[in-house]
Amino acid sequence: MAAKLDQGPPNYKEMLPPVILENYGKWKYHEIPRPGVLKHVSETGATMHSVRVASPRLVSIDFVRDLCVIADEYCEGFLRFTTRNNVEFLVGDEAKLNPLLAELEAKGYCVGGTGASISNIIHTQGWVHCHTPATDASGVVKAVMDDLYEYFDSMKLPAKLKMGLACCLNMCGSTHCSDIGIVGVHRTPPRIDHDKIRKGTEIPSLVASCPTGAIRPDPKNKSVIVNNDKCMYCGNCYTMSPAMEIYDAKNDGIAILIGGKVSNARSAPSFSRMVIPFLPNNAPRWPETTKAIRDIIELWIANAHKGERLGEWVERIGWERFFSLSGLPFSDMLIDDYIFARETFRTGAAFKY
Amino acid sequence: MTEKKTPLLDELEKGKWPSFVTEIKRAAVKSPASAELLQVLERSYAERRGHWKHGGIVGVRGYGGGVIGRYVDEPETYPNIAEFHTVRINQPSGFFYNTKTLRTICDLWEKHGSGLTNMHGSTGDVILLGCKTESIQPIFDDYSEAGFDLGGSGSCLRTTNCCVGPGRCEHACYDTLEACYNITNEFMDELHRPMWPYKSKIKFSGCANDCTGAIARADISVIGTWRDSLRIDQNAIKEYAAEEFPIQSAVVAKCPTHCLTYNKETQELSVVAEDCTRCNHCINLMPKAIQAGKEKGATLLVGGKSTIVQSAFMSSVVVPFMKMEVEDDFEEFKDTVRRIWEWWDENGKTRERIGETIFRLGMGKFLRETEIPPVPQQVFRPRANPYVFWNQEELDQSGTAMDGSEVKNYNK
Numbered sequence: 001m002a003a004k005l006d007q008g009p010p011n012y013k014e015m016l017p018p019v020i021l022e023n024y025g026k027w028k029y030h031e032i033p034r035p036g037v038l039k040h041v042s043e044t045g046a047t048m049h050s051v052r053v054a055s056p057r058l059v060s061i062d063f064v065r066d067l068c069v070i071a072d073e074y075c076e077g078f079l080r081f082t083t084r085n086n087v088e089f090l091v092g093d094e095a096k097l098n099p100l101l102a103e104l105e106a107k108g109y110c111v112g113g114t115g116a117s118i119s120n121i122i123h124t125q126g127w128v129h130c131h132t133p134a135t136d137a138s139g140v141v142k143a144v145m146d147d148l149y150e151y152f153d154s155m156k157l158p159a160k161l162k163m164g165l166a167c168c169l170n171m172c173g174s175t176h177c178s179d180i181g182i183v184g185v186h187r188t189p190p191r192i193d194h195d196k197i198r199k200g201t202e203i204p205s206l207v208a209s210c211p212t213g214a215i216r217p218d219p220k221n222k223s224v225i226v227n228n229d230k231c232m233y234c235g236n237c238y239t240m241s242p243a244m245e246i247y248d249a250k251n252d253g254i255a256i257l258i259g260g261k262v263s264n265a266r267s268a269p270s271f272s273r274m275v276i277p278f279l280p281n282n283a284p285r286w287p288e289t290t291k292a293i294r295d296i297i298e299l300w301i302a303n304a305h306k307g308e309r310l311g312e313w314v315e316r317i318g319w320e321r322f323f324s325l326s327g328l329p330f331s332d333m334l335i336d337d338y339i340f341a342r343e344t345f346r347t348g349a350a351f352k353y
Numbered sequence: 354m355t356e357k358k359t360p361l362l363d364e365l366e367k368g369k370w371p372s373f374v375t376e377i378k379r380a381a382v383k384s385p386a387s388a389e390l391l392q393v394l395e396r397s398y399a400e401r402r403g404h405w406k407h408g409g410i411v412g413v414r415g416y417g418g419g420v421i422g423r424y425v426d427e428p429e430t431y432p433n434i435a436e437f438h439t440v441r442i443n444q445p446s447g448f449f450y451n452t453k454t455l456r457t458i459c460d461l462w463e464k465h466g467s468g469l470t471n472m473h474g475s476t477g478d479v480i481l482l483g484c485k486t487e488s489i490q491p492i493f494d495d496y497s498e499a500g501f502d503l504g505g506s507g508s509c510l511r512t513t514n515c516c517v518g519p520g521r522c523e524h525a526c527y528d529t530l531e532a533c534y535n536i537t538n539e540f541m542d543e544l545h546r547p548m549w550p551y552k553s554k555i556k557f558s559g560c561a562n563d564c565t566g567a568i569a570r571a572d573i574s575v576i577g578t579w580r581d582s583l584r585i586d587q588n589a590i591k592e593y594a595a596e597e598f599p600i601q602s603a604v605v606a607k608c609p610t611h612c613l614t615y616n617k618e619t620q621e622l623s624v625v626a627e628d629c630t631r632c633n634h635c636i637n638l639m640p641k642a643i644q645a646g647k648e649k650g651a652t653l654l655v656g657g658k659s660t661i662v663q664s665a666f667m668s669s670v671v672v673p674f675m676k677m678e679v680e681d682d683f684e685e686f687k688d689t690v691r692r693i694w695e696w697w698d699e700n701g702k703t704r705e706r707i708g709e710t711i712f713r714l715g716m717g718k719f720l721r722e723t724e725i726p727p728v729p730q731q732v733f734r735p736r737a738n739p740y741v742f743w744n745q746e747e748l749d750q751s752g753t754a755m756d757g758s759e760v761k762n763y764n765k
């Protein structure tokens with residue numbers, strides 16, 4: 001039988017539990033009675049509890065089936081996922097809340113991720129499924145979240161902390177606007193397979209893909225030449241052509257960016273900024289990365305005002321103060337030299353020693 | 354299948370956070386492909402490099418996207434993942450599910466694929482991770498029969514996505530779930546048949562908290578807002594005061610525009626509505642007492658994207674306020690994005706995101722040609738350089754039309 005084309009996604013209305021159908025658009029306020037649990041109260045007086053549970057995002061169908069068993073028992077057969085890939089059980093009947101929590105605890109689910117906590121890390125494919133990664137995604141996320149677990153199931157941070165991980169500079173996901181961004185980086189130029197280029201790479205597109213204009217055509221060879229001095233190893237040329245292999249096990253690793261956010265509350269949305277240009281890919285636990293992130297978070301906890309996102313704190317004290325407090329080495333690698341660099345220089349004489 | 358050892362990955366089954374390794378192992382019980390994935394991943398961990406080759410072009414009849422081709426680099430050693438393609442399934446608005454739907458997704462994937470998924474991909478799709486080329490069409494046929502459609506990939510409208518909205522949030526200023534559903538259905542052709550310079554994403558957030566990260570992760574970011582005054586319930590303020598909630602320090606002092614005043618004596622909070630930038634901070638902190646205004650809609654921002662090629666861009670304001678009404682079928686929105694896409698389709702270079710096209714050709718030109726009026730809300734501040742383009746046709750050209758050698762007689 002032929003597939004039906006253009007039918008679109010399933011209708012969300014069939015996916016809403018009765019308590020939501022009855023109170024759709026009528027929610028009045030919410031509270032967080034304990035970490036991982038949200039209580040929403042409707043204008044009608046009705047309440048609904050959402051219980052947020054961690055997910056590794058990369059899950060088996062058996063994981064999903066297990067969730068279904070729980071949702072059938074406690075949530076009239078409904079649940080949802082969040083934009084950070086956590087799972088939420090939607091409880092219309094308050095009497096079922098504590099039994100659900102007990103069951104989740106008995107089965108070893110991690111309840112948390114609400115309020116001033118560290119929620120799930122938005123992340124990408126890594127070595128599991130992508131062809132351009134400079135690091136793994138799932139493994140780094142697991143290592144970091146194991147290390148910081150105490151901040152997932154509690155709400156003791158100055159403000160919420162959002163992390164994103166991208167396994168290469170394509171930066172799929174939200175790394176560029178996260179409180180802490182973890183980015184896979186290369187440090188060596190691509191290796192050109194001239195035969196492969198001749199066999200089918202569209203040379204003008206390949207040349208155009210390079211942000212710094214490091215690639216030029218080599219008509220004599222029917223291939224291309226890379227000016228290694230201009231290359232900053234972004235790997236976009238490899239995305240365009242399989243002939244530009246760029247992974248380099250000895251030199252690939254991770255950069256850390258901090259201070260981004262997307263919400264408009266108080267301050268405007270902002271990009272995260274690089275504070276550590278390179279950390280090694282020490283699989284399976286990435287100890288340098290987990291330590292660096294913990295150190296930054298603990299510094300923020302010790303110094304921020306209540307309610308201050310990581311980036312808001314750093315902007316208040318000044319980046320120069322952040323570097324002196326953190327002891328992180330500052331180098332010319334952290335000074336922007338790309339298109340919009342000038343606006344990041346200090347055009348004023350006010351700064352701290 | 355003989356048990357092969359995975360000492361490095363086994364490390365990642367320890368610790369409190371749920372383990373993806375455990376998940377791959379669970380899938381591997383039933384799927385030889387998942388078992389081999391585990392082996393390849395173990396090798397990647399030992400060698401610190403990926404083992405996936407450049408993607409190939411695979412797909413289904415009638416569509417130009419929705420499936421990502423993937424091949425392992427040593428097919429002889431790993432025959433079961435020689436082909437290991439990803440199928441993107443368009444998720445329901447807000448990631449809400451009933452268990453029947455989820456079980457259908459699982460059962461069909463058990464029949465055809467690796468049993469591994471991502472719930473969900475960053476753009477929003479259900480990611481079915483790993484199947485053979487020959488299975489792609491049967492997978493689509495079966496899912497289609499069960500009421501699912503593919504999501505987007507390639508140079509097309511990608512799968513749209515939204516926040517939880519009125520389903521469960523008191524902040525939602527428009528119906529994000531319905532907008533996402535309705536507008537996705539409107540643009541099925543643009544989603545399934547790539548025809549643009551590059552990818553284009555839409556994300557719907559119900560308020561300035563932007564829980565989908567629309568401003569950072571979508572070319573077209575729709576962020577809910579209101580136009581009149583936020584509403585304050587003075588009785589509820591008194592209740593916060595009674596609980597000794599720090600109204601002055603936590604709320605009033607942090608208002609970015611200093612438009613809130615709290616009178617400690619009368620325990621009343623007031624706002625200068627025309628100074629409020631609707632950042633949502635005070636509402637977030639005192640949801641029982643402060644509400645959005647009544648005249649609701651959304652701000653339309655354009656150009657968000659990640660790093661490649663010209664740096665990361667955040668979307669910037671194009672239409673400060675737009676009605677997003679179910680009753681009029683989101684007509685103003687659809688009409689506006691059609692004009693925007695048409696302009697980009699005509700002017701964008703290959704693999705140029707719309708933010709980059711606007712940056713290259715100028716926001717002024719973009720606004721003129723899409724017939725969107727220029728307003729101060731579109732900029733943080735006006736330009737500082739005087740390098741302004743004027744429309745020469747609108748000027749008195751009797752002087753410039755002269756031959757340069759006649760210039761000495763000019764103005765005589």
Ligand code: SF4
Pocket residue numbers: 189190209210211212213214215226230231232233234235236237238246
């Ligand atoms: S890696 Fe990036 S900078 Fe280097 S040549 Fe390729 S495209 Fe250019």
Ligand code: SF4
Pocket residue numbers: 266607608609610611612613624628629630631632633634635636
């Ligand atoms: S929404 Fe933001 S700008 Fe408006 S009054 Fe509240 S804190 Fe101030």
